[in-house]
Amino acid sequence: MTEAHALLALTEAMAEWANVVEKFLNNILSPKESHQEQLLGAMRYASLEGGKRLRPFLTLESAKLFKAPEKYALRVGTAIELIHCYSLIHDDLPAMDDDDLRRGRPSCHVAFDEATAILAGDALQVLAFEILCDPETHPDANIRVELIKGLAVASGGLGMVGGQMIDLVSENSDVDLKTITKMQTLKTGALISFSCEAGAILGKASNEEKEVLLKYAQDIGLAFQIADDLLDVLGTKEVTGKSTNKDGAAGKATFVSLLGVSEAQKRAESLTGQAIRRLDMFGDKAAHLKAIADFVVKRRA
Amino acid sequence: MTEAHALLALTEAMAEWANVVEKFLNNILSPKESHQEQLLGAMRYASLEGGKRLRPFLTLESAKLFKAPEKYALRVGTAIELIHCYSLIHDDLPAMDDDDLRRGRPSCHVAFDEATAILAGDALQVLAFEILCDPETHPDANIRVELIKGLAVASGGLGMVGGQMIDLVSENSDVDLKTITKMQTLKTGALISFSCEAGAILGKASNEEKEVLLKYAQDIGLAFQIADDLLDVLGTKEVTGKSTNKDGAAGKATFVSLLGVSEAQKRAESLTGQAIRRLDMFGDKAAHLKAIADFVVKRRA
Numbered sequence: 001m002t003e004a005h006a007l008l009a010l011t012e013a014m015a016e017w018a019n020v021v022e023k024f025l026n027n028i029l030s031p032k033e034s035h036q037e038q039l040l041g042a043m044r045y046a047s048l049e050g051g052k053r054l055r056p057f058l059t060l061e062s063a064k065l066f067k068a069p070e071k072y073a074l075r076v077g078t079a080i081e082l083i084h085c086y087s088l089i090h091d092d093l094p095a096m097d098d099d100d101l102r103r104g105r106p107s108c109h110v111a112f113d114e115a116t117a118i119l120a121g122d123a124l125q126v127l128a129f130e131i132l133c134d135p136e137t138h139p140d141a142n143i144r145v146e147l148i149k150g151l152a153v154a155s156g157g158l159g160m161v162g163g164q165m166i167d168l169v170s171e172n173s174d175v176d177l178k179t180i181t182k183m184q185t186l187k188t189g190a191l192i193s194f195s196c197e198a199g200a201i202l203g204k205a206s207n208e209e210k211e212v213l214l215k216y217a218q219d220i221g222l223a224f225q226i227a228d229d230l231l232d233v234l235g236t237k238e239v240t241g242k243s244t245n246k247d248g249a250a251g252k253a254t255f256v257s258l259l260g261v262s263e264a265q266k267r268a269e270s271l272t273g274q275a276i277r278r279l280d281m282f283g284d285k286a287a288h289l290k291a292i293a294d295f296v297v298k299r300r301a
Numbered sequence: 302m303t304e305a306h307a308l309l310a311l312t313e314a315m316a317e318w319a320n321v322v323e324k325f326l327n328n329i330l331s332p333k334e335s336h337q338e339q340l341l342g343a344m345r346y347a348s349l350e351g352g353k354r355l356r357p358f359l360t361l362e363s364a365k366l367f368k369a370p371e372k373y374a375l376r377v378g379t380a381i382e383l384i385h386c387y388s389l390i391h392d393d394l395p396a397m398d399d400d401d402l403r404r405g406r407p408s409c410h411v412a413f414d415e416a417t418a419i420l421a422g423d424a425l426q427v428l429a430f431e432i433l434c435d436p437e438t439h440p441d442a443n444i445r446v447e448l449i450k451g452l453a454v455a456s457g458g459l460g461m462v463g464g465q466m467i468d469l470v471s472e473n474s475d476v477d478l479k480t481i482t483k484m485q486t487l488k489t490g491a492l493i494s495f496s497c498e499a500g501a502i503l504g505k506a507s508n509e510e511k512e513v514l515l516k517y518a519q520d521i522g523l524a525f526q527i528a529d530d531l532l533d534v535l536g537t538k539e540v541t542g543k544s545t546n547k548d549g550a551a552g553k554a555t556f557v558s559l560l561g562v563s564e565a566q567k568r569a570e571s572l573t574g575q576a577i578r579r580l581d582m583f584g585d586k587a588a589h590l591k592a593i594a595d596f597v598v599k600r601r602a
Contacts, residue, residue, distance in 0.1 A: 034459055039466040043458065090423060095415035114396035115469050118419065122391060123458035125423065129430050130457060133450035141442035148449060149434035156431060157344065157424035158335055165340040165420050 010291035018053040024078050042120035046108045047085040055080045058195035061288045066203020075137040076198045079128040083155045086124035089117050146201050154194035163187025175253045189221035219275035224296040226268040229254040268297045311592035319354040325379050343421035347409045348386040356381045359496035362589045367504020376438040377499045380429040384456045387425035390418050447502050455495035464488025476554045490522035520576035525597040527569040530555040569598045
């Protein structure tokens with residue numbers, strides 16, 4: 001399969017899975033009598049019809065490597081996506097990144113209000129853990145607890161939230177490549193890594209297999225972030241669906257501001273090459289995961 | 302034992318348990334190399350040296366009814382307390398209740414800043430679930446998942462967060478006693494109920510026992526809130542350690558504004574009487590739980 005074919009097949013598979021995730025999310029977030037309308041509205045607004053669903057797709061494809069059922073990967077991937085959605089709501093708040101635009105639409109706190117956005121984020125976070133508790137996620141409670149623990153660590157103070165905090169305190173200060181790398185490894189990398197790890201947990205992968213998959217995830221997580229920084233400089237709002245040149249305006253150091261455009265591009269490509277080679281042990285089963293590595297640096301939004 | 306003796310014994314037992322909880326929290330929140338300093342600082346600020354630790358105490362006493370080990374009750378009660386602490390941080394934010402004072406000190410967003418407070422709340426929430434995942438919480442993963450599920454439901458969009466949303470949209474609007482009761486049943490009641498339910502889960506209580514305990518918890522939860530509304534009107538900042546007359550200033554309907562002081566006091570006392578009678582089936586083992594029912598309406602802070 002040529003690289004172009006692989007990317008096309010990936011795009012189709014991702015769109016198909018995004019549809020499945022969308023339906024499941026819509027189901028999970030369907031109105032119940034006892035729901036507070038405005039809260040549920042904000043939760044739906046911030047999580048439906050949104051994004052590429054990269055994280056659930058990583059969970060699906062990782063699970064497939066170990067022949068774990070799709071129905072388990074769907075629930076776990078969706079739980080991870082909910083954590084991602086909650087983090088975007090809170091990150092966009094005026095006190096945080098103060099961003100009015102997300103996925104081509106007004107951010108949650110603009111469409112509703114700040115209080116509702118804070119609460120919707122809080123509720124989406126906890127909903128993720130509720131989904132994982134259900135025996136439909138996996139019949140073995142030990143596996144469910146392992147997934148909950150993994151998601152908690154990846155998204156908590158020593159993971160995603162810790163990364164966002166480093167990002168905030170780094171504004172308008174001189175930070176070096178090491179700090180930026182650590183920040184991004186936590187802020188976006190931890191959840192991307194867990195998306196892959198979750199598939200390995202569901203499929204009861206060996207430690208060696210899990211290790212390889214995690215290293216792959218770290219590579220593409222970092223490449224993804226460098227690509228994001230490049231889009232912030234080179235992209236347009238119309239194409240990315242979010243504000244651009246945010247980092248420069250906020251005085252934030254990024255991979256691009258530290259390395260320059262050309263070197264940042266090289267770094268991203270080197271990381272994806274490395275990520276792809278890591279997956280050789282899985283053979284053709286890893287075709288989509290390999291293509292994702294290309295995709296994350298070639299995407300335009 | 303006279304009522305005064307029971308209250309004294311309760312106060313001592315609560316203070317003792319609060320110390321145990323404090324030490325455990327301090328341990329859980331001890332600095333690790335990879336911690337972001339400011340984030341951990343805010344998490345510690347908002348959860349250490351604070352409050353009566355009513356929820357962990359309810360878990361302890363409920364667990365004791367069914368001879369469940371204290372060490373399990375400590376971890377579960379502390380997880381519940383972390384959820385309580387995170388909710389206070391977010392509730393105090395300018396976009397929410399905009400409260401500068403909490404437990405006699407500046408609120409978290411005043412002592413740090415809004416962004417840090419939002420993130421500290423997010424991190425404390427997820428830490429609660431992480432604690433529950435550990436086998437030290439209970440050796441049986443099925444029990445751990447049941448606890449996680451229960452805490453997720455009690456604190457989520459159909460529980461605590463849903464109640465806070467109802468509270469916010471009810472400001473400056475005519476609400477009736479039914480709405481206030483529903484709001485409080487979710488906002489504060491859900492977590493208080495789960496504090497008792499958790500003890501029953503740890504102790505593998507029968508459905509009947511669990512049911513009785515939950516009804517008791519609902520009664521004291523509501524009584525607690527009525528007492529809170531009374532303190533808001535009758536208390537002083539110096540004694541309660543938080544701003545008073547907030548509700549009146551915010552144009553919020555409360556049990557007191559709807560019922561009047563005297564009728565609200567009667568209602569609270571009637572609920573506690575009912576709560577105490579419910580526990581008769583547990584005999585002397587429930588002495589502290591019975592005393593708590595008195596305590597929640599007689600406390601001055």
